Amino acid sequence: MSVRQSQMVLVLLMVVFFASGLFSGPAQLDWSAEWAALMGRGDATTQTIMWRLRLPRLMMAAFSGAALGLSGLLMQTYFRNPLAGPSVLGVSSGATLGVAMVALGGASLGWASRNMGMGSQVLGALLGGGAVMVLLGLVMGRFRSMTALLIFGLMVGYLTGALVTVLQAGADAGALQAFVHWGMGSFANGGWSSCVFILVALSGSIVWTARTCSQLDMWTMGSLTARTMGVDERKLTWSALGTAGVLAGLVTAWCGPIAFLGLATPHLVRATGISGRHSKMLWSVVLTGGALALFADGVVRWAGVPLNAVLSLVGAPVVLLLIMGRGPFGSAGKTGARL
């Protein structure tokens, strides 16, 4: 199967998952009523369900999945590490702390408990994720290796985790429940405006990646070779990590810290035989991420379990196969996966 053909299959899968999500749900609506509502006719309740609930949720799933997949690809390429993903830099942890401070800290201080809307939660996530990015920028020059940078992300995760625990211990039950719910991950939290935000960021990132494909390819050969082939290391570092960070941060703000999607998507693409040149991988990763997220959201609606549970049940075995060098994920454990 050529790259084009596999991308056609992915588009088809996305359409199928999208349509099945659009025309099914707990409301048990009549098919013709659903269609009429989509066309702007019929009763107001059905129109609300279709236009306010199902469509934005499915759009959010498709865009977020694509964004996380691309974020994961950029991180794995930049760190030359097959186990890198959007959460490694500590951006998700920072966002989680930001949300915890707004949702839990604010509530216990009494100033935000009455009006704990999505807006302040998103702001908290963006500020928290952004703070980690700025911190990273300030200390980056001191890191001598990629491993140090990965450890930085891990330690930020521990630190924010500790602070979140402190906030949780002092929070009231209602705020705690809202926070835990956010942490389980969901594509249903956003609305049209959040879809627009993520779509804009995703489009910009796709354009940047498409224009930087050759440099990213060179980067897989090591920084010395890449630099002597014309790659501006500083510029690539900032733009690649910035792009990956913004994508992960935005998705986390609305959907919660989503597990495994960013890490596993590029590997699924490689397992289908598409690897090497980024120009080849870009659209496959974007489409696979979108399709995976739509599929996972379908399972969430069908089985009634949280998104992160679904993704972890699928994602954890993928990573285990990856490091043990079994199955379709090749010899990653023994020789290091080829990016």
Place this chain on the structure above:
Amino acid sequence: MSEAQLVMRDLELVYPTAGVGPLNLELSPGGNLVILGRNGAGKSTLLRSLAGLLTPRSGQVSLGGHEVGAMSPGRRAEHMAFVASTPPRGSALTVGDVVGLALEAGSKSAGPSDVAAALEMADIADWIDVQLDTLSDGMAQRVMMARAFNQAGSMVLLDEPTAFLDVVGRREVMHDLGKWCASGKSVVLATHDLEAVEQAGWANRWLVLRTPEQGGSLLLDEAFNAQKARSILTGEA
């Protein structure tokens, strides 16, 4: 070009701290330079300074009249390529991809036929769809050599390219470098492989990096002689 291509002016490197300079040298187009020195003598530091990747402690490196440190990475890549002692590992790029990227970096055309022609010339046409990572060290190093040759217009810097190769591999690399010199490309080679260089017969300029304590660096303008090089390096000269 009438002016010298690569010029080092009062160059003092950031490493070793004892200093091996000041180095003054002009390398005209098509000229070659073999850099010798014991482990830690500053060979890699010198090559990285010439490539514009390291800022020298003092002095200047210029290429075609432009200071290399001030050139953009893209401009530098058009003029100079770099071969490290180990080929990269972990990349999923194919041999064809690698050479294609090199042509692109040198801002030459990089269509499928250009890549095929470049691989044909390097005698590795059969490997076009093979992943670089699956090749042995020796084979992968040949690909990295072909990459460097196709990237840079005027100069290739090589940092112990034969360090991990067998006897035949070493001979082939040194032989290829001779062909590059003959085709007008400048070759700057850091190596410990004295015999292979002498055998290849193209080297006629060599620089031995030494600290002042060891007697200071030496520049010799004569056909390469392994025995003489050895006695200079061991301090028995």
